[in-house]
Amino acid sequence: MSFDASSLANAVLRQLQAYDPGHDLPALRAKFGGQLAELGSNENVSGPSPQVYAALQGAMPEIIRYPDPRGMSLKRALAQHLGVATDAIALGNGSHELLILLAQCFADSQTSIVHSEFGFAVFPIATAVAGARAIRVKALPADHPQSPYGHDLDAMAAALRDDTRIVYLANPNNPTGSWFDDVPLERFLAQVPSHTLVVVDEAYREFVDVSGSGGAMPLLDRFPNLVVTRTFSKAYALAGLRIGYLVAHASVVAVIERLRESFNVNALALVAAEAALADQAHLQMSCSDTRRERQWLVQQLRERGFRILPSQTNFLLLDLGLDAAALERRLFERGVIVRPMGGYGLAHTLRISIGTRDENLRLLDSLP
Numbered sequence: 001m002s003f004d005a006s007s008l009a010n011a012v013l014r015q016l017q018a019y020d021p022g023h024d025l026p027a028l029r030a031k032f033g034g035q036l037a038e039l040g041s042n043e044n045v046s047g048p049s050p051q052v053y054a055a056l057q058g059a060m061p062e063i064i065r066y067p068d069p070r071g072m073s074l075k076r077a078l079a080q081h082l083g084v085a086t087d088a089i090a091l092g093n094g095s096h097e098l099l100i101l102l103a104q105c106f107a108d109s110q111t112s113i114v115h116s117e118f119g120f121a122v123f124p125i126a127t128a129v130a131g132a133r134a135i136r137v138k139a140l141p142a143d144h145p146q147s148p149y150g151h152d153l154d155a156m157a158a159a160l161r162d163d164t165r166i167v168y169l170a171n172p173n174n175p176t177g178s179w180f181d182d183v184p185l186e187r188f189l190a191q192v193p194s195h196t197l198v199v200v201d202e203a204y205r206e207f208v209d210v211s212g213s214g215g216a217m218p219l220l221d222r223f224p225n226l227v228v229t230r231t232f233s234k235a236y237a238l239a240g241l242r243i244g245y246l247v248a249h250a251s252v253v254a255v256i257e258r259l260r261e262s263f264n265v266n267a268l269a270l271v272a273a274e275a276a277l278a279d280q281a282h283l284q285m286s287c288s289d290t291r292r293e294r295q296w297l298v299q300q301l302r303e304r305g306f307r308i309l310p311s312q313t314n315f316l317l318l319d320l321g322l323d324a325a326a327l328e329r330r331l332f333e334r335g336v337i338v339r340p341m342g343g344y345g346l347a348h349t350l351r352i353s354i355g356t357r358d359e360n361l362r363l364l365d366s367l368p
Contacts, residue, residue, distance in 0.1 A: 011131075012128060012129060012130075012131050015128050016125065016128055016129075020343075022040060022337075022339065022340075023040075023332070023337060025038070025337075028335070028337065031335075032335040035335050035362070036335045036337070037335060037336045037337065037355055037358075037359035037360075037362045037363055038337050038353075038355070038359070039336060039337055039338050039352050039353040039354075039355050039359060039360075039363060040337040040338050040339040040351070040353060041239070041339070041353060042174070042204075042234060042313070042314055042315045042351075042353045043233075043234075043237070043239050043353065044234060044235060044236070044237035044239075044286060044290065044314060045354070045355055045356045045359070046237060046285075046286040046289050046290065047237050047286075048236060048237040048238055048272070048276055048282075049236075049275060049276050049278075049279035049282040049283070050279075050282070051275040051276070051278060051279045051282075052238070052272045052275045052276050052279075054275070055271045055272060055274070055275035056268055056271060056272055056275075058271075059267060059268055059271040062267060063267060063268070065267065066263055066267075067263055067265060067266055067267035067270055068267075068270065069262045069263055071091045071265055071270050072086070073270070073274060074091065074270050074273055074274045074277075075089045075091065077274050077277050077278070078245060078247075078277065081277055082217060082247060084220070084247055085250065087250040087253060087254075088220075088247050088248060088249065088250050088253060089245055089246070089247055089253065090245065090246050090248070090253045090256050090257065090260065091243065091244075091245050091264070091265050091270075092243070092244045092245065092246070092260075092264060092265065093242045093243070093244075093264045093265055094231060094233060094242045094243065094244045095201060095203055095229040095230060095231040095233075095244030095245070095246070096122055096244070097244070097264060098229050098244060098245070098246045098256070099120075099122045099123070099126050099168070099199065099201065099229060100122065100125070100126045100129055101256050101259060101260060102126070102166060102197065102199055102227065102246075102256070103126035103127060103129055103130035103132065103166060104126075104129060104130055104259060105255050105256055105258070105259055106165050106166055106197055106255070107127070107130040107131075107132040107165045107166055108130060108131055108132060109130075109131040109132065110163065111130075111132050111133070111163045111164065111165040112132055112133040112134070112135050112161050112163050112164045112165070113126070113127040113130070113132045113133070113134060113135065113164065113165065113166045113167070113168065114135045114137060114156055114159050114160060114164055114166070114167045114168070115127070115134070115135075115136060115137070115167070115168040115169075116136075116137055116139055116150075116151045116152070116156065116168075116169070116170075116173070117136055117137060117138050117139040117149075117345070118139045118149045118150075118173070118175070118176055118344055118345065118346060119151065119168060119169070119170050119173060120168070120170045120173065120174050120201055121174075121175075121343065121344065123168040123170075124136070126168070132165070132166075133163075135159050135161070135164070137152060137155050137156045137159045138152065138155060139151065139152060139176075140152045140178075142319070144178075146178070146179075146310060147173075147176070147178035147179065147180060147310070148176065148178060148309045148310070148319075149176045149178065149309070149317075149346065150173055150176055150178030150179070150180065151169060151170075151171075151173065151178070151180055153169075153180060153184050153185070153187070153188040154188075156169075156188070157188055157191040157192070160191075160192065160193075160196065164196050165195070165196060165197065166196065166197045166198075166199055167192065167196060167197070167198045167199065168199050168201070169185075169198065169199065169200045169201065170200070170201040170202075170203070171185070171200055171201070171202060171205075171213075171215070171216070172204045172205075172207070172208060172311070172312040172313045174203065174204070174313070174315075175315075175317060175339070175341055175344055175346070175349075175351045176309060176317055177309055177310065177311030177312065177313045177315060177316060177317050178309065178310065178311075178312075179208065179210070179213055179312045180213070181210075181212040181213045182212055182213060182214055182215075183212070185200075185216060185219070186219065189219065189222075189223045189226060192223075192225065194224070194225050195225075196225060197225050197226075197227055197252070198223070198225060198226050198227065199227045199228075199229065200215075200216040200226065200227070200228050200229070201229045202215055202216065202217075202228055202229065202230050203229070203230065203231045203233070203234055203244075204234055204235075204312065204313040204314065205230060205235075206234070206235035206236075206283060206287050207234070207235060207287055207290060207291065207312060207313050207314055208312045209287075209291055209312070210312060213312070215228075216228045217247065220247060220248070220249075224249040225249070226248070226249075227246055227247070227248040227252060228246060228247045228248070229244060229245070229246045230244060230245055230246070230247075231243070231244035231245075232244060232269075232272075232273045232276060232277075234314060235283060235286065235287055235290075235314075236273070236276040236277070236283065237276075237286065238269070238272055238273060238276060241266070241268060241269040241272050241273075242265075242266075242269060243265050243269040243270070243272075243273045290314045290354055293354050293355075293357065293360065294311065294314065294316065294354050296360075297316065297352075297354060297360050297363075298311075298316065300360075300364055301316070301318065301364075304364070304367060306318055306320075307319045307320075307321070314353060314354045315351055315352060315353045315354060316351070316352045316354070317341070317346075317349050317350075317351055317352075318349060318350045318351075318352055319348060319349050320348050320349065320350070321348055322348055323347055323348060324340060324341070324347060324348055324349055324350045325340065325342075325347070327350065327367075327368070328340045328350055330366065330368065331363070331366050331367075334362075334366040335362070335366075336359075336362055336363050336366045338350045338351065338352045338353075338363075339351040339352075339353075
């Protein structure tokens with residue numbers, strides 16, 4: 001008897017595909033050993049604060065217990081760090097989970113969600129999960145001086161409908177590395193009606209060092225429909241523990257709490273995030289090292305004739321102007337893992353994470 005459960009899936013899930021990690025990394029690590037350059041996932045190779053390791057060791061005896069379902073110790077630390085109330089914070093299994101939850105909580109088949117053409121891949125997935133109508137707004141042109149392929153906020157404001165419940169923004173944006181400044185963001189927020197949430201994903205916020213781009217967090221008091229998501233996966237180097245958070249009006253958080261899984265963040269992640277947050281000196285050192293290495297790698301790649309888009313993240317987008325599959329395959333064969341962007345509609349580009357100096361040198365040595 002043949003059986004295929006895909007025919008039983010609901011209408012929303014029939015539109016989706018499972019996440020494709022790209023490569024079997026454990027097998028590649030076994031094959032290449034220490035010579036594998038993993039430059040495909042935007043991890044922070046500087047590593048977490050030493051305080052994180054000590055905190056994890058101290059927490060090990062408690063793994064027999066369920067984690068605090070509300071994560072109150074971490075929430076109190078975040079509240080003090082950010083200058084917000086604890087009831088304005090929700091914790092998630094990475095910011096990914098929170099972005100999905102927002103769509104599930106505030107959108108449905110009778111509403112629409114607006115996002116940029118080359119915005120974060122989770123945005124269209126969240127839209128589909130909610131059964132909402134996607135309004136995909138054309139991005140800025142490839143030759144834009146600051147934000148090639150970035151968010152066109154004016155066009156996104158014009159795309160709003162009466163039934164729009166969420167606008168997803170990413171600043172800086174993955175996979176383009178582009179960003180927008182505070183003035184355009186404030187101008188955009190002023191055009192959005194109160195029944196539409198503006199969700200600004202700031203996963204890479206800590207890497208930003210340009211003037212005029214302080215982020216969305218200071219605007220929360222002025223715009224109660226603003227939601228800011230952040231993560232401990234990138235600058236804090238806790239990608240393997242999966243923990244993120246959002247900050248929003250308390251009523252937004254209260255709605256999310258109705259659907260959030262009770263123990264969505266594990267005990268070790270809670271402890272590690274609190275320890276990482278406490279060591280701001282390590283965070284600043286790590287981000288400075290990343291920016292310095294990013295600048296060096298940009299220079300090296302441009303000297304080799306490659307077009308590198310402006311970035312305020314821990315990755316670069318290399319724009320070949322033609323199909324990048326051959327170059328990605330060449331790098332892969334030499335043990336250098338980068339991320340092809342065909343799934344975003346940017347098949348002529350490759351996303352390259354900022355690695356260690358040794359990894360970056362292996363990348364450069366593997367180029368044609």
